[in-house]
Amino acid sequence: MHSRYDVIIIGAGVVGCMTARWLSRYALKILLIEKSSDVCTGATAANSALIHAGYDAVPGTLKAQMNVKANPMWDRLSEELRFGFARTGAYIVAVGEDEFQKLDIFLDRAGKNGVSAEIISGEKMRKREPNISPEVFGALFVPAGGVCDPWGATIAAAENAVTNGVELRLDTEFQDFLWSEHEPERIVGMKTSQGDFYGRWVINAAGLFADEVMHKAGVRPEFRITPRRGEYFVMDRNQIQIQNVLFPVPNAISKGILVTTTLHGNTLIGPNAENIEDKTGVDVTPEGMDEIWEGGKKLVPGLDRRHIIAVFAGLRPAGNAPCLNLDVDYHHDFVIEIPDQVKGFVNLAGMESPGLTAAPAIAERVVELLQEAGEGLKPKADWDPIRPARPVFRSLSHEEQAALVAKDSRYGRVICRCESVSEGEIVAEIHAPIPATTYDAIKRRTWLGAGRCLGGFDMPRVVDILARELGKDPLGITKKGHGSEFLFRRTKEVG
Amino acid sequence: MAKQLKSQYDVIVVGAGPGGLAAAISAKKNGADDVLMIDRDLELGGILLQCIHNGFGVDTFKEDLPGPSYAQRFIKEAQGVGIDYLLDSMVLDVTSGRKVFVTGTRGGFKELQARAIVIAMGCRERTRAQIGIPGPRPAGVYTAGLAQRWVNVEGYMPGKRFVILGSGDIGMIMARRLTFEGAKVERVLEVMPYLTGLSRNYVQCLMDFDIPLQLRHTVKRIIGKDRVKAVEAVQVDDRWRPVPGTGEMIPCDTLLLSVGLIPENELSQKAGVILDPMTNGPFVDDGFATNIPGVFAAGNVVHVYDLVDWVTKTGLTAGRRAAMFAQGHCNENPVFVPTAAGENIRYVVPHRIDPETLTQDTIMLQMRVTQPMEEAVLVRVTDGDTLIAKKRERYVRPGEMVSLKLRERDYDSVRHAKELRVSVAPL
Ligand SMILES: Cc1cc2nc3c(=O)[nH]c(=O)nc-3n(C[C@H](O)[C@H](O)[C@H](O)COP(=O)(O)OP(=O)(O)OC[C@H]3O[C@@H](n4cnc5c(N)ncnc54)[C@H](O)[C@@H]3O)c2cc1C
Ligand SMILES: Cc1cc2nc3c(=O)[nH]c(=O)nc-3n(C[C@H](O)[C@H](O)[C@H](O)COP(=O)(O)OP(=O)(O)OC[C@H]3O[C@@H](n4cnc5c(N)ncnc54)[C@H](O)[C@@H]3O)c2cc1C
Numbered sequence: 001m002h003s004r005y006d007v008i009i010i011g012a013g014v015v016g017c018m019t020a021r022w023l024s025r026y027a028l029k030i031l032l033i034e035k036s037s038d039v040c041t042g043a044t045a046a047n048s049a050l051i052h053a054g055y056d057a058v059p060g061t062l063k064a065q066m067n068v069k070a071n072p073m074w075d076r077l078s079e080e081l082r083f084g085f086a087r088t089g090a091y092i093v094a095v096g097e098d099e100f101q102k103l104d105i106f107l108d109r110a111g112k113n114g115v116s117a118e119i120i121s122g123e124k125m126r127k128r129e130p131n132i133s134p135e136v137f138g139a140l141f142v143p144a145g146g147v148c149d150p151w152g153a154t155i156a157a158a159e160n161a162v163t164n165g166v167e168l169r170l171d172t173e174f175q176d177f178l179w180s181e182h183e184p185e186r187i188v189g190m191k192t193s194q195g196d197f198y199g200r201w202v203i204n205a206a207g208l209f210a211d212e213v214m215h216k217a218g219v220r221p222e223f224r225i226t227p228r229r230g231e232y233f234v235m236d237r238n239q240i241q242i243q244n245v246l247f248p249v250p251n252a253i254s255k256g257i258l259v260t261t262t263l264h265g266n267t268l269i270g271p272n273a274e275n276i277e278d279k280t281g282v283d284v285t286p287e288g289m290d291e292i293w294e295g296g297k298k299l300v301p302g303l304d305r306r307h308i309i310a311v312f313a314g315l316r317p318a319g320n321a322p323c324l325n326l327d328v329d330y331h332h333d334f335v336i337e338i339p340d341q342v343k344g345f346v347n348l349a350g351m352e353s354p355g356l357t358a359a360p361a362i363a364e365r366v367v368e369l370l371q372e373a374g375e376g377l378k379p380k381a382d383w384d385p386i387r388p389a390r391p392v393f394r395s396l397s398h399e400e401q402a403a404l405v406a407k408d409s410r411y412g413r414v415i416c417r418c419e420s421v422s423e424g425e426i427v428a429e430i431h432a433p434i435p436a437t438t439y440d441a442i443k444r445r446t447w448l449g450a451g452r453c454l455g456g457f458d459m460p461r462v463v464d465i466l467a468r469e470l471g472k473d474p475l476g477i478t479k480k481g482h483g484s485e486f487l488f489r490r491t492k493e494v495g
Numbered sequence: 496m497a498k499q500l501k502s503q504y505d506v507i508v509v510g511a512g513p514g515g516l517a518a519a520i521s522a523k524k525n526g527a528d529d530v531l532m533i534d535r536d537l538e539l540g541g542i543l544l545q546c547i548h549n550g551f552g553v554d555t556f557k558e559d560l561p562g563p564s565y566a567q568r569f570i571k572e573a574q575g576v577g578i579d580y581l582l583d584s585m586v587l588d589v590t591s592g593r594k595v596f597v598t599g600t601r602g603g604f605k606e607l608q609a610r611a612i613v614i615a616m617g618c619r620e621r622t623r624a625q626i627g628i629p630g631p632r633p634a635g636v637y638t639a640g641l642a643q644r645w646v647n648v649e650g651y652m653p654g655k656r657f658v659i660l661g662s663g664d665i666g667m668i669m670a671r672r673l674t675f676e677g678a679k680v681e682r683v684l685e686v687m688p689y690l691t692g693l694s695r696n697y698v699q700c701l702m703d704f705d706i707p708l709q710l711r712h713t714v715k716r717i718i719g720k721d722r723v724k725a726v727e728a729v730q731v732d733d734r735w736r737p738v739p740g741t742g743e744m745i746p747c748d749t750l751l752l753s754v755g756l757i758p759e760n761e762l763s764q765k766a767g768v769i770l771d772p773m774t775n776g777p778f779v780d781d782g783f784a785t786n787i788p789g790v791f792a793a794g795n796v797v798h799v800y801d802l803v804d805w806v807t808k809t810g811l812t813a814g815r816r817a818a819m820f821a822q823g824h825c826n827e828n829p830v831f832v833p834t835a836a837g838e839n840i841r842y843v844v845p846h847r848i849d850p851e852t853l854t855q856d857t858i859m860l861q862m863r864v865t866q867p868m869e870e871a872v873l874v875r876v877t878d879g880d881t882l883i884a885k886k887r888e889r890y891v892r893p894g895e896m897v898s899l900k901l902r903e904r905d906y907d908s909v910r911h912a913k914e915l916r917v918s919v920a921p922l
């Protein structure tokens with residue numbers, strides 16, 4: 001028996017999930033497939049979490065257009081989907097006079113992109129961020145910059161899509177397209193690791209693998225994605241707190257090594273930018289760690305290596321698509337298109353930074369593209385834009401905590417000592433519309449294990465809770481899906 | 496168990512390991528009527544419950560006990576003298592006004608007031624991030640204490656083939672334990688040129704089981720995306736940099752880290768307790784009083800002890816002083832004599848001594864050295880040119896705490912001293 005859909009989306013990163021959520025308001029039968037055991041495990045899982053204002057995107061590119069369009073969407077989006085977002089503003093910090101001169105370039109770019117920005121003095125910068133280097137000469141302040149919880153945003157978008165009727169299939173890998181037997185160059189579905197699925201439209205949102213997917217469709221054979229690694233340090237928030245988003249003056253390749261604060265109050269340092277071969281190579285390296293440390297120290301000299309609590313790396317899906325606007329000499333633009341060569345295919349690729357920021361605008365653009373292609377998208381009367389929030393123990397006042405525990409005692413048992421995540425929260429995520437079934441899935445939803453002990457305290461407890469709630473043997477509980485089991489056997493079973 | 500939780504206590508003890516147990520018992524015996532112990536675990540005893548090996552209590556009981564038996568003696572005594580306790584309950588907040596906020600499934604969320612508080616939260620283990628091991632983040636990288644809990648408390652094996660990084664005690668003890676359970680421990684790697692744990696553990700846990708220890712070696716890289724597949728070991732030079740050409744791939748499925756403990760003082764900081772960056776524990780006086788009036792510290796929360804007997808002693812002192820404070824007996828404006836770390840001494844605990852209370856408890860100066868000295872040495876306490884106390888040791892090693900007891904005959908010079916500087920030098 002073959003399932004038939006109107007739309008099949010490949011990839012549950014922020015782009016795929018936002019697209020699913022945007023399309024879920026229309027009367028369409030939608031399938032979202034993801035090869036991992038959870039949503040939000042690709043590029044979206046490890047990045048700087050910034051909602052860029054758009055001051056540095058090259059004017060005239062699709063990147064600039066999507067960035068600037070998306071930035072103001074995040075306030076409403078975060079209210080509807082109830083995830084963490086704060087419009088903190090951002091600073092490009094000039095260390096020394098030479099760098100200060102360069103700020104004009106970005107002030108000018110910001111102006112061309114229609115982003116408001118102002119240059120402030122070193123003194124003013126130091127007043128706003130006392131930990132910053134005394135050698136800071138001045139800064140460009142961009143009020144529209146923000147910080148979000150990328151895990152929260154992506155998972156909430158996926159959940160809202162699912163509650164509005166989208167079908168999500170995890171552990172399902174796209175393998176190849178199915179083509180029409182009657183009409184040339186028309187895609188009618190796909191082969192996956194879990195069988196065949198038929199759909200009138202297939203949307204490529206495969207992140208780092210978007211080039212391979214489009215090549216299978218015979219689109220843009222010259223297009224290549226290069227994984228560009230960025231490494232990070234997370235600092236103990238009890239030891240140092242940076243209040244602002246601090247960029248260095250950017251270089252040609254990337255925005256540079258920044259020092260920012262996460263929504264949880266931890267200082268984040270990184271990323272560097274290194275092109276690698278392996279699309280799954282999220283290693284941290286000694287060279288990379290030295291590089292980002294040096295970069296961080298340039299802006300905040302008081303950083304102390306003893307206060308590092310986590311190290312991680314992410315991969316930017318850097319593409320090589322030329323800007324459609326021929327007047328602009330730029331070769332790393334986003335691809336957002338319905339290509340002419342094939343029918344039934346929407347192609348989203350080259351989603352390096354600011355892909356997270358741009359995702360809601362990209363999703364909206366997909367709606368327009370489908371309409372332009374003749375889809376008479378009919379809004380559903382019962383579409384609900386709200387994803388209800390679940391209680392987060394640590395963000396409640398003592399009175400609210402008391403009330404919550406009185407109502408459900410499972411919220412009274414703290415499982416993650418550093419981030420104060422309760423059993424109630426974990427159980428709620430295991431039974432949520434998109435069930436969290438692995439340790440990392442729970443981590444992404446609750447922030448458990450993301451503190452200074454890196455889960456050393458909570459791990460056995462979470463394995464227990466997962467086993468109990470899922471009705472599984474603890475031996476079958478994994479960190480991030482099949483092959484990442486925590487435990488091998490019971491003791492006394494030597495063999 | 497606390498039958499009926501009161502809202503006010505003379506002394507509240509946070510943490511019911513050996514430090515907290517001793518403090519609670521001592522507080523009760525010294526006149527505090529209402530004493531409450533709170534622990535987030537399901538049972539009293541702290542980390543001892545997972546330390547099922549022996550080696551506990553040689554000093555206190557002149558017996559070589561497994562951890563749980565050592566704990567049991569104090570648990571029985573605590574129950575005997577009528578101390579209330581609250582288990583499965585996490586203390587979320589402690590204020591400088593000595594309010595304690597606690598949450599648990601049975602007691603619910605509670606705000607309690609104490610006249611005096613003893614913090615005894617023990618310590619946590621240093622992680623992979625803190626030592627910056629390169630590579631991806633697969634399952635199978637665990638701290639040694641986590642593996643110990645899995646094996647000894649939960650009854651599961653977290654791996655089949657292990658490499659252990661760090662020659663700390665927990666790592667060595669786990670090397671033996673895992674071998675007993677049929678696992679293969681390939682090797683213990685230690686970045687320093689010397690052992691960081693106790694020598695007796697090296698003999699009993701590694702040598703006796705032919706588990707190789709490689710000094711001046713570390714893990715250069717972890718291999719494996721979903722689960723650890725191997726680690727690359729490498730030799731390091733004097734500045735801890737990898738020596739080129741010495742890399743060696745060791746196939747394994749688990750990397751255990753035994754790379755140090757950090758006193759768990761996040762709660763203390765919430766109460767305004769100031770920490771010594773050398774120990775990561777509070778600055779304390781000879782009664783284990785912190786800078787916050789009425790807040791005392793006991794056990795590993797002060798600094799990492801290698802023997803439980805010392806932990807118990809700190810608890811006895813801290814508990815008694817807390818009881819006195821709760822009853823309004825305390826020295827209002829003490830003029831402290833500070834201690835100081837001299838030659839080859841990393842730190843000294845306590846940080847200051849109140850000359851008025853010298854006679855109340857036995858006063859031990861406890862030190863860790865910076866460098867090992869494998870020869871007879873003299874540990875000296877001086878005030879300028881004046882020698883106040885001294886002690887011989889056959890050797891000193893960073894992994895083994897040095898203790899020096901102040902005797903009654905030293906008290907007079909202590910009273911008049913400007914500082915007590917401790918140093919170690921060859922005899
Ligand atoms: C170091 C770094 C810093 C960044 N900082 C920022 C920032 O501050 N602000 C910002 O706006 N952007 C930032 N970005 C960019 C941003 O993270 C990405 O643009 C965005 O996450 C891309 O989302 P995506 O959904 O396209 O890709 P992904 O999140 O990678 O999602 C693609 C999904 O497709 C799945 N998939 C792939 N192949 C298949 C298949 N064959 N079958 C089924 N599923 C498949 C993958 O498993 C994956 O889950 C940064 C990126 C990096 C790496
Ligand atoms: C693996 C290992 C092997 C050892 N081997 C030996 C040995 O052979 N011989 C020897 O003499 N010593 C040994 N020791 C040392 C000795 O066990 C410790 O020094 C001692 O247990 C420390 O006692 P403590 O009370 O300070 O801390 P712990 O025993 O760690 O107790 C602290 C307690 O505080 C609780 N707690 C912390 N925070 C909170 C909170 N917020 N709310 C509620 N409760 C909280 C914890 O649950 C815990 O129960 C060993 C230690 C370890 C870890």
